[in-house]
Amino acid sequence: MISVVIIGSGNVAHHLTHIFLKSKNVLVKQLYARSLGKIKSFEDQVSITDDFETLIKADVYILAISDDAISQVSSLFKNDSFVVHTSGSVSISALKNKGKKGVFYPLQSFSKEKKVDFNNVPLCIEAKENANLLLLEKLANTISKKVYRINSLQRSKLHVAAVFVNNFVNYMYTVGDNICNTYDVPFEILHPLIEETALKIKQISPKDAQTGPAKRDDQKTIQRHLNDLNEKQQEIYNLITKSIQNG
């Protein structure tokens, strides 16, 4: 049985608390938040506090807090505590506690309204000493099938890559949606294509999956498309078409 205390009240804290409370191999000893109201919904299941001085002893303290707060909050822990943060873009060295340090980063986009199937959420773990890494691995395995050892440099690059495949992809959907709205075409017609595009790259690499007028250098279609777009859309169309053509 691994005991944990979860610090924070945002989406990640919320989802981690839910999933660990369900796990038979993890004991959630306590939740901490600056404003107690945000974790009050858990008070029937676990001890909650807004006073850092009253933190209970646990195997792992999980900081699910904003990136900027990690250094300051971690500096408050006692010497022998094992403190991990959950951020994709912050180095392990941002932790300022004197004791054991680690990272426990669930790579998924969380929203409070939507349930998450944690089994398929990749967990990227890091710790300086092997014993601590093994403990994190054990903890991660209780909730997910997808556990990866990723160091701070790799994790920061993964975070940039995630911006492309999540934020920027979503923006491409927005452009598609805007074009459809302008011509009174239901955007839902594109849903199956969007899904197929996302699933295809599980089978073949995105480089091999590339199709379209840019890939086959179909200038006639490219010109017709450009005529259909506004200036802002044209700029994006031109740049990505050029990028696809330059490999």
Next chain:
Amino acid sequence: MISVVIIGSGNVAHHLTHIFLKSKNVLVKQLYARSLGKIKSFEDQVSITDDFETLIKADVYILAISDDAISQVSSLFKNDSFVVHTSGSVSISALKNKGKKGVFYPLQSFSKEKKVDFNNVPLCIEAKENANLLLLEKLANTISKKVYRINSLQRSKLHVAAVFVNNFVNYMYTVGDNICNTYDVPFEILHPLIEETALKIKQISPKDAQTGPAKRDDQKTIQRHLNDLNEKQQEIYNLITKSIQNG
């Protein structure tokens, strides 16, 4: 029972032939291809030919051929034939037969190796006269639950939108893959995020689903990301970040 003749030997012809051969309400009377070898695999199930003069009479002739060939091939049909093309980017007016005209456009990316669940493939249909539109609708309903009446202008815009949500999205996956490869991170870590991003916009509009450093104007993270990227990647990052911020 609706009878059809399918003209062509590419991916769309191949998949339409397969699905219509399975349908109890459609009779595939004949397949035509310029080179017989490409449709030979169907010869046990249906009459095949490479001689246009021997085409059998049918309710609908489906041209699943390259965009550039549509005008020329359609001009070869007899006056009373109902000829439809299957292209996303070609107007109905490209059909040069003297009789009935229509469009039967399956909006999905097809590859010969991969089976398609036609039930979920959106079929965009168009015809000038209502009786012909109803016939196409009946034909479309035999294989898909998702049938849309879309005119030529709308279809051409849909085709541009598809470039953004399919080709350009896939290119964003390629950039993510490249970043991962450079730092020895398995790209598969990003698969669940990619899938979640694609599924999310079925629930909420992509505009409302937008998250990330660009959306929240997190300049510190944006600068760190730019430092991690090569020049080509930076150009894309800057343009899309700017576009997200300008709404």
